[in-house]
Amino acid sequence: MGILDTLRSVLGVRAETDAASAADPDALFGMSTAYVTMEANLGYGPAGAAALCFSSVDSTAFADAVDEVETILHAGKEETGTTFHRYEDDHGYHWVVLEDDDPEDLVTSVHFAADEFVEQEFGSRLLAAVFGFESKKNGRAYWVYSFRRGAYYPFCPSGDHERNNRTEFKLQSVLESELDVESDESYWYPLWPDSAGGHPWE
Template structure:
């Protein structure tokens, strides 16, 4: 699984201590309208995939909470496909696939809200929404871009990988400029932590 070591800061407490606002799962619904702007103004369309990353807890109660999420997401009638996996660092991922972007947002919100209701909100790390460039985008057609919601900071930020452990900062800045006002965007770029995939062109959770 592709998590660069620097992202351990995102998954730790330093970002949370420096946060200026509390995370709120309701923020995730901002993506519902932002995706329209991504396509109309920037030429990026959803890939049909999103993921929720959270820390593991070795307890029966925690597993019960995860099982509750899994039960709902895997038997829903929306056509959403949910895959529950664990990466090499011990973090858990809920990876969703759906043809309707709204179903991805709803599923990620449900997963995070359920963990909060079971008092495991502190284990939530990031929600990741994947997009790809069309021929109208400034990036190369098919290039991947992500909006990441940091539960440690309570803000979104863009991440556009460009090759192996390099990022397209000009496209990231363009995404920030165009979506500012629609998304609660992290002002401090120090906290725009990368989630590198193992292989260029794949997702961080692959």
């Protein structure tokens, strides 16, 4: 897992101090129209995967909440075919990774999972939701939703630990009317994978 230690300051402690609002899973539905715009206006198709990142707490109540999230996703799999798996990365963060060729199903499943954490009063443990896109010409791009900031930001990796800032700003300009994009670029944190070409959650 390639999330660097500074994720703790950007999406965790620092963002909690500078939090713009409480976690609002309903903001994730903005991605339903963003998927269409990304493909029609920018040539980025859905990557068929998205992920929810959260921090854990050592309590029975939290473990029960995570179990309930898995129960909901298992039930959803019967309806939508969305598959998922969960793991803990090297920095102690937990991920629910969802895969589905239908972007609407991905948005719905990520929302269900995030909403359950909020319902169980663990919304403060939510860090980010990450939605993947791919372009034959420009490679991969991601929209990251920071629950602590209540805003999205684009991340476009290019090569080994480099990012395509020009494309990120283009995504911002095209999608800012549909998504609440983070205005403070210091919060546009790069989520590097361990190996070149991998997703942030790999």
